[in-house]
Amino acid sequence: MSGRTVTIAQVAKHAGVAVSTVSYVLSGKRTISADTRRRVLDSISALGYHPNAGARALASKRSNVIALVLPLRAGMHVPVLMRFASAVVTAARRFDHDVLLLTADEGTAGIRRVAASALVDALVLMDVELDDRRVPLLRELPEPSVLIGFPAEPAGLTCVDLDFAAAGARCVEHLAERGHEEIALLGAPSVVYDRGTGFATRTREGFVAALDDHGLKGVALPCEETFDEVYETVRDLLLDRPGLSGLVVHNEAAVSHVLAALRQLDRRVPHDVAVVAICPDDVAERASPPLTSVLIPAEEVGREAVRLVMDKLEGRPVPDSTLLTPLLAIRASS
Amino acid sequence: MSGRTVTIAQVAKHAGVAVSTVSYVLSGKRTISADTRRRVLDSISALGYHPNAGARALASKRSNVIALVLPLRAGMHVPVLMRFASAVVTAARRFDHDVLLLTADEGTAGIRRVAASALVDALVLMDVELDDRRVPLLRELPEPSVLIGFPAEPAGLTCVDLDFAAAGARCVEHLAERGHEEIALLGAPSVVYDRGTGFATRTREGFVAALDDHGLKGVALPCEETFDEVYETVRDLLLDRPGLSGLVVHNEAAVSHVLAALRQLDRRVPHDVAVVAICPDDVAERASPPLTSVLIPAEEVGREAVRLVMDKLEGRPVPDSTLLTPLLAIRASS
DNA sequence: GCCGGTCGTCGAAGCGCTTCGACACTCTCA
DNA sequence: TGAGAGTGTCGAAGCGCTTCGACGACCGGC
Numbered sequence: 151m152s153g154r155t156v157t158i159a160q161v162a163k164h165a166g167v168a169v170s171t172v173s174y175v176l177s178g179k180r181t182i183s184a185d186t187r188r189r190v191l192d193s194i195s196a197l198g199y200h201p202n203a204g205a206r207a208l209a210s211k212r213s214n215v216i217a218l219v220l221p222l223r224a225g226m227h228v229p230v231l232m233r234f235a236s237a238v239v240t241a242a243r244r245f246d247h248d249v250l251l252l253t254a255d256e257g258t259a260g261i262r263r264v265a266a267s268a269l270v271d272a273l274v275l276m277d278v279e280l281d282d283r284r285v286p287l288l289r290e291l292p293e294p295s296v297l298i299g300f301p302a303e304p305a306g307l308t309c310v311d312l313d314f315a316a317a318g319a320r321c322v323e324h325l326a327e328r329g330h331e332e333i334a335l336l337g338a339p340s341v342v343y344d345r346g347t348g349f350a351t352r353t354r355e356g357f358v359a360a361l362d363d364h365g366l367k368g369v370a371l372p373c374e375e376t377f378d379e380v381y382e383t384v385r386d387l388l389l390d391r392p393g394l395s396g397l398v399v400h401n402e403a404a405v406s407h408v409l410a411a412l413r414q415l416d417r418r419v420p421h422d423v424a425v426v427a428i429c430p431d432d433v434a435e436r437a438s439p440p441l442t443s444v445l446i447p448a449e450e451v452g453r454e455a456v457r458l459v460m461d462k463l464e465g466r467p468v469p470d471s472t473l474l475t476p477l478l479a480i481r482a483s484s
Numbered sequence: 485m486s487g488r489t490v491t492i493a494q495v496a497k498h499a500g501v502a503v504s505t506v507s508y509v510l511s512g513k514r515t516i517s518a519d520t521r522r523r524v525l526d527s528i529s530a531l532g533y534h535p536n537a538g539a540r541a542l543a544s545k546r547s548n549v550i551a552l553v554l555p556l557r558a559g560m561h562v563p564v565l566m567r568f569a570s571a572v573v574t575a576a577r578r579f580d581h582d583v584l585l586l587t588a589d590e591g592t593a594g595i596r597r598v599a600a601s602a603l604v605d606a607l608v609l610m611d612v613e614l615d616d617r618r619v620p621l622l623r624e625l626p627e628p629s630v631l632i633g634f635p636a637e638p639a640g641l642t643c644v645d646l647d648f649a650a651a652g653a654r655c656v657e658h659l660a661e662r663g664h665e666e667i668a669l670l671g672a673p674s675v676v677y678d679r680g681t682g683f684a685t686r687t688r689e690g691f692v693a694a695l696d697d698h699g700l701k702g703v704a705l706p707c708e709e710t711f712d713e714v715y716e717t718v719r720d721l722l723l724d725r726p727g728l729s730g731l732v733v734h735n736e737a738a739v740s741h742v743l744a745a746l747r748q749l750d751r752r753v754p755h756d757v758a759v760v761a762i763c764p765d766d767v768a769e770r771a772s773p774p775l776t777s778v779l780i781p782a783e784e785v786g787r788e789a790v791r792l793v794m795d796k797l798e799g800r801p802v803p804d805s806t807l808l809t810p811l812l813a814i815r816a817s818s
Numbered sequence: 819g820c821c822g823g824t825c826g827t828c829g830a831a832g833c834g835c836t837t838c839g840a841c842a843c844t845c846t847c848a
Numbered sequence: 849t850g851a852g853a854g855t856g857t858c859g860a861a862g863c864g865c866t867t868c869g870a871c872g873a874c875c876g877g878c
Contacts, residue, residue: 154626155864157863157864157865158864158865159864159865167827167828168827168828168829169828169829169864169865169866170827170828170829170830170866170867170868171826171827171828173865173866173867174826174827174866174867177866177867179866179867180825180826180827180867181824181825181826182826182827183825183826183827186826186827198600200597200600200601201601201864201865202542202601202602202863202864202865203538203541203547203601203602203603204537204538204539204540204541204542204547204602204863204864204865205538205542205833205863205864205865205866206538206864206865206866207537207538207541207833207865208536208538208539208542208833208834208835208863208864208865208866209832209833209864209865209866209867210833210865210866210867211833211866213537213538215584215603218585220570220573231566232565232566232569235566235569235585236554236587239554239585239586239587240587240589243587243589243590243594248584248585248586248598248603249584249585250549250582250583250584250585251552251569251573251582251583251584251585252573252582253570253573253574253577255574255577256577260577263534264582266532266534267534267535267536267537268536268537268538269537269549269582292488375770376769376770376771376772377740377743377770377771377772378772381772403770406711406740406741406744407740409711409744410740410743410744410747413744413748414747436709436710436711436737437710437711438710438711438712438715489834491833491834491835492834492835493834493835501857501858502857502858502859503834503835503836503858503859504835504836504837504838504857504858504859504860505856505857505858507835507836507837508836508837508856508857511836511837513836513837514837514855514856514857515855515856516856516857517855517856517857520856520857535834535835536833536834536835538833538834538835539833539834539835539836539863540834540835540836541835541863542833542834542835542836542863542864542865543834543835543836543837543862543863544835544836544837544863545836545863
C-alpha cells in the first residue's frame with residue numbers, strides 16, 4: 151500500500167514508463183499497448199495510487215463534481231428530497247462524478263461561487279419554484295444546469311419532473327373506472343398554492359381537466375397538515391357533498407391524518423370512500439389500509455437529471471423539458 | 485465583471501502588485517499595508533475574481549471541502565437526516581468549507597477514494613451504527629473525521645450525538661412528576677434493536693434505569709410502523725397493564741399511529757393516557773394534541789460535528805465524545 | 819527499397835495558486 | 849550614526865496532473 155501521497159510520477163517510475171503514458175492509460179485518450187497498460191495498472195494498484203483531484207481539475211479544467219442545490223424553502227417534502235439527493239449522488243457516480251451539496255441560505259451567491267471557482271462543472275437544482283430567484287442566474291452561467299421542477303418561464307432551461315398533471319388525471323381516471331361519480335382532491339397547504347409552486351398547481355389542473363373528460367363531479371381543495379385541520383376539512387367535505395365517494399390526496403404529511411379522520415367519521419376505506427394518494431411508495435404501503443398511489447419516482451427523476459446534465463457537459467443536445475410518466479400502484483384503498 | 489476565468493495574475497496586474505501580494509491579501513498570512521490591501525480588493529471586485537478551487541487545493545494541500553457520508557441504511561429517519569445534512573452544510577460554510585455528499589452504495593471505497601484523491605480534507609459520518617463497517621477505515625485514514633452517533637467501540641474516534649439515555653430518562657422523570665405510576669416506552673421497530681442501532685438501545689437503557697430511580701412500574705417495547713401493528717401493540721399493552729397511564733414514543737413514523745390508535749380505543753390524551761414523544765419538533769407540533777416531546781436537535785448536532793472536525797483539522801484537541809443535552813418541550817399531551 | 823502512414827511512447831509546457839526566502843525600507847536604541 | 853529589528857513586497861519554485869508536438873518503429877504499397 152501507500153506511504154503517503156502516491157503521485158503519478160512514482161507510478162511512472164515503478165512501471166518504467168513516462169508520466170504521460172500513465173495519464174493516457176487512465177484517460178484512454180491515446181492508444182496504449184496492452185502490455186504497457188497492464189504494467190501501469192499493476193503499478194497503480196501495487197502503490198495504491200489515486201489521482202489528486204485538485205491537480206487533475208487544474209490541468210484538465212474539469213473538476214468532475216456537480217453541485218446539487220437544495221430548495222429555497224426548507225421543510226417541504228423533506229423525505230422525498232433526501233431520496234432525490236441520494237439518487238443524484240448514485241447516478242453521478244456512474245458518470246465518475248461527485249456531488250457537492252449547496253443550501254439556499256447562501257442564496258445565489260453560493261451558486262455563483264462554486265461555478266466561478268471551478269469547484270463544480272455543472273449544477274442540478276432541486277424543487278424549483280415557479281418564480282425561482284436562482285433561475286435568472288443560471289441563464290447567464292456558462293456551466294450547464296438542470297432543474298428538477300419547472301419555473302414559470304422555462305424557455306432555454308432544461309427541466310425534469312414527474313408529469314403531475316398526468317398524475318392528477320390518472321387518479322381521476324382510476325376512480326372513474328371504479329365507478330365513482332363525485333370525488334375530491336385534497337392538495338397541498340394553501341400557502342403552497344399561493345406561492346405558485348408548480349407541482350401542486352399542475353396536479354390540480356390535471357385533476358380538474360380530467361373531471362371534465364370523464365364527466366365526474368368534484369372539487370379541489372387545499373389541505374393543511376395538522377390532524378385537527380385535516381379532520382375539519384374532511385368532515386365538512388363529506389357534509390357538503392353527500393354523494394362524494396372518492397378522495398385523491400396529494401399531501402404526504404396529511405395522508406395519515408386523512409385516514410385517521412375517515413376512521414373517526416366512521417367511513418370505511420374503500421367501502422364508503424376510496425382513497426388514492428400521490429406520495430412516495432413507502433408512505434402508501436405503511437398506511438392502513440395500504441393506499442393505491444401514484445408514486446413520486448424520486449430515483450428516476452434524480453437519475454434523469456444527472457443524465458441530462460452529463461449530456462449537456464459533453465455538448466450533446468438535450469430536450470428542454472422531460473416529463474416522467476406517473477405510475478399507479480393499485481392497493482387496498484380503492 | 486468577468487470576461488471568462490479571471491486569474492490571480494490579472495488581479496495582480498490590475499492592482500499593480502505581485503501575484504504573491506494578492507495571495508497574501510486573500511489569506512492574511514502576511515501583513516499587507518492598508519493601502520495595498522484596498523487596491524487589491526478593489527481590483528478583485530472590479531474584475532469579479534474568484535480563486536480557482538483546483539489550483540488552490542493543489543498548491544495548499546487543502547481542498548476546503550468536507551465529506552458528508554450518508555448512512556448505510558437508507559430509508560431510516562429520512563427527514564431528520566435532511567436536517568442534519570442541511571445543518572452540516574450551513575455550518576461548514578461558516579468555516580469557508582463546502583460539503584461533498586457521499587452515499588453508502590459505494591461502500592467504504594467511496595470514503596477511501598475521496599480521501600486519497602484529496603478531494604476532501606475531512607469527513608463527517610451520519611447515523612453511525614454500533615457495528616459500522618466504515619469505522620475501521622476511519623481509524624487508518626490520515627484525514628480527520630467525526631461521527632454522528634456512536635459505534636460499539638468508540639475509542640480513538642470523535643463522536644457527537646444527542647444524549648439518548650438522558651432523553652429516555654427525561655421522559656420518565658417528566659411523567660413521574662406528573663404523578664404517573666406505570667408507563668411504557670414504544671421504541672423503534674424490533675429490527676432496529678436487533679442490529680444494535682445505538683440510539684434506540686441507549687434510549688431504552690435510559691428509560692429502564694430511570695424507572696428504577698423514580699420507583700415506577702413500566703416496560704419497554706419495540707414498535708413497528710404500520711397502523712395495524714401499532715394499533716395491536718397499543719391495544720394489547722393497555723389490556724395487559726390496566727394501570728398504565730403514560731406512554732413514551734420514540735419512533736417518528738409511529739407517532740401519529742399511536743395517537744390514532746388511542747383515539748380508536750377511546751383513550752383521551754392526556755386525560756387517560758399521557759404521551760411524550762422523542763421526535764423532531766415539527767412532528768410533535770403537528771400532532772393532535774400537540775405532543776410534549778424531547779426534540780432531536782438536528783441543527784445543533786450538525787453544527788457541533790462541523791465545529792469538531794474543524795478543530796481536528798487545525799490540530800486542536802477535541803473530546804472523544806460529545807453528548808448534547810436533551811430538551812423537553814411541554815405541550816398538550818402530558 | 820523507399821515513402822507515407824499509423825501506432826505507441828516520451829518530454830516539456832503549462833494550469834492557477836501558495837509559500838519560501840530575499841530584499842529594500844523604515845524605525846528604534848545604543 | 850550605525851547595527852538590529854521589524855514591515856511590506858516581490859520573484860520564483862513548486863503542487864500533480866493533462867495535453868501537445870515530436871519521434872522512433874513498424875507496416876504495406878508501389
